[in-house]
Structure formats: C-alpha cells, structure tokens
Amino acid sequence: MGTVGAFMRRVALLLTCLTMGFAPAMAAPCPGNPNALGTARTITVEQTAFPRIGTVQYRNTLPLNDREVVITFDDGPLPPYTTRVLDALARECVQATFFLVGRMATAHPELVRRIYNAGHVIGTHSQNHPLTFDQMELPRVEREVTAGIASVQAAAGNPKAVAPFFRIPGLARTRQVEAYLASKSLSVWSADEVADDWFRDVTASDIVRKAIERIEGRGRGVLLLHDIHPATAMAVPVLLRELKKRGFKVVHAIPAGERPRSVPELDTPVADSGSWPRVVKASAPAVAQTATLPRLPAARPDAARSPLTTRTTTVSAARKQSYPTGTTTSHTTNRRTATAAPSRTQTVVQRRTWTTSWPRQTRYSYWR
Numbered sequence: 001m002g003t004v005g006a007f008m009r010r011v012a013l014l015l016t017c018l019t020m021g022f023a024p025a026m027a028a029p030c031p032g033n034p035n036a037l038g039t040a041r042t043i044t045v046e047q048t049a050f051p052r053i054g055t056v057q058y059r060n061t062l063p064l065n066d067r068e069v070v071i072t073f074d075d076g077p078l079p080p081y082t083t084r085v086l087d088a089l090a091r092e093c094v095q096a097t098f099f100l101v102g103r104m105a106t107a108h109p110e111l112v113r114r115i116y117n118a119g120h121v122i123g124t125h126s127q128n129h130p131l132t133f134d135q136m137e138l139p140r141v142e143r144e145v146t147a148g149i150a151s152v153q154a155a156a157g158n159p160k161a162v163a164p165f166f167r168i169p170g171l172a173r174t175r176q177v178e179a180y181l182a183s184k185s186l187s188v189w190s191a192d193e194v195a196d197d198w199f200r201d202v203t204a205s206d207i208v209r210k211a212i213e214r215i216e217g218r219g220r221g222v223l224l225l226h227d228i229h230p231a232t233a234m235a236v237p238v239l240l241r242e243l244k245k246r247g248f249k250v251v252h253a254i255p256a257g258e259r260p261r262s263v264p265e266l267d268t269p270v271a272d273s274g275s276w277p278r279v280v281k282a283s284a285p286a287v288a289q290t291a292t293l294p295r296l297p298a299a300r301p302d303a304a305r306s307p308l309t310t311r312t313t314t315v316s317a318a319r320k321q322s323y324p325t326g327t328t329t330s331h332t333t334n335r336r337t338a339t340a341a342p343s344r345t346q347t348v349v350q351r352r353t354w355t356t357s358w359p360r361q362t363r364y365s366y367w368r
C-alpha cells in the first residue's frame, strides 16, 4: 500500500505541476558531468503577467520557490569572456538569459547564434547602452530600444529567436520608459540580486562571495551578472559549483510562444577561436578556482585619447603582472572605457603562467 500511496502522491504532484503550468523538476542528465548543477525547471514569462521583474527596483519578481535562481547576463556578447561563460554554463548544463547590446551583437553575430543554439534565452539591452534612459527624451529611448532589438534580431538570423525581454541600461528606469516598454509588449527585467561585477578592481572571488551572500540572504532570485568582464568569466564556473554545493536549483525563464529550435551557425573568426585564458603551464591544480585576475592599470587622464601602445604595469614587487598590449582604461565619474588591441601577453597570477590572448580590438564601456 505504501508504494501505491507514494505513486499516487507522485501522480498528484505531477498533475499539480502541469495544471499550474510548471514543468516538474526532471532535469535530464548532463553529458560528461554527473554532478552538474543542471536546469531544474522552466517557467514561461508573459509580459501581461510579468511586466516588471526584480525586487531591486520593483515589488514583483518571478515566482521562484525557495533555493531557486534564474541567472542573467548583460552587456555582451564579447569574446573571449562570453565564450568562457558559455563554456562554463554548458559544462553544468545550466540555461541562462542574455540581455545583449545591439552594437555588440552586430560585432559578434557568431556568438549571438552560439548563445541561442546552446539553449539560452536572448533578450535585449538597447543599441548603444546609454546610461541616461532616465534623462533622455522619449524619441531617443525609442530609437535605442528598437535599434537594439533590430540589431540583435539581425545578428541572430531569425527575429523569433529574440525574446520580448528588455533590461534598461544601468537600470535607469522611469515611469515614462516603463510605459513605453509596456506599449511594445516588452517585459522589463531588473534583478533580485547583483554581484557588483561591473565595479573596478573586483575579483572573481569577490563576485562569487557577493552573489552567494545575497542569494542566501533572499533565499532565491534573479541574479544579474555581466559576461563582458574577465573577472565574471572567471567567477562563473566557481559560482555554479558553489550553488550546487548549497543545494540551489536553476530555473530557466523562457518567453511565451513558439521559438525556432536553432538558428544557422556562423563561423567563428579565426582570431576569436582561442580560449581564454589558455593555461600553458600550471604549477598547481584547480587553477580557475584560486586564480585572481590581474587588475586593470589605473586610469590616466590622457588614456581616452592615447593611441594603442604596449603597456606593462607592475602591481606589486611580490606579484608581477603584465597586461595585454594596448590595454588602456579611462575613468570618469561614472564611466570607464577599456580598449584592447590584438596581442599576446604573458600573465603571471599566483605563480601560475598563463598565456592570455586578446583576439582583436574590442571597445566597450560600462557604468560603475
């Protein structure tokens, strides 16, 4: 009788799950990784039910159970960091949501398609990532939003591959902006937890610590990360293992309606095909877990105008670090620009030697 009772309970639970529109937690095994974090279940996000998401700014968020997280990434795609993040997610069979910047997508369409074909959801994050959505006239907001969507759709090769999910750059919301986004049937995504991974000088271990502290604090939530930063790329594999260790489950939030199964792939440009950082000689195992990334050199007043030049900065006598050829940073009160030129350089981190290759000139700016 006990067995039959247990069976009936399982059937009842399954029916409850189905009637509530949730897929039951039946994660498929992860090839090559029996201990993978995995993706426990999927929830469908309709704009009418979820016009605004994330307790950092709103009263409402996704209907997550205790110890459930939704993982989101902003500002990409940018090789080689997005590539590293995708590798880490694939190893753990975790599905995430990527809010892509239009001009980044135009520059790296092959990565946009890789993100989609790996089963992740693609939302948008404006065309140029201006940090003044709360100050701009509405026509400019409209241009940023629609151009961003058009660029990401074109890069994806199929407009239906792009979800009606939008994250406002810098989370600079206003009622007017939200009303406009609602009129376009876009769900506005804020977050429940951030990990401060856009801060200057943040390390991978800082990101993991802050993310875990804040997720543990709320017990669940939508986590916001940025796949364009080296420290975040380093943090993600560690963070996923830490979530698994603590019994968290990943939920994948998908848009309503039909989506293409896949989009045609594009060849990866030769310059981008190398992984980063490639370990050429490691003095101890578990490199990714313990490594600290080199900090970017301090801002110089003329950095924004200076031509790309070779630049090596010694951080301390005890720990020598070098930076990729052409790395410059400029820093004003709320914005930093980093520029990297094609180069190869050696980086020594905690007595381990890595070859770090910067695939080609990339330029991005972000707020802090």
Ligand SMILES: [Zn+2]
Pocket: 074, 075, 125, 129, 169, 170
């Ligand atoms: Zn952003």
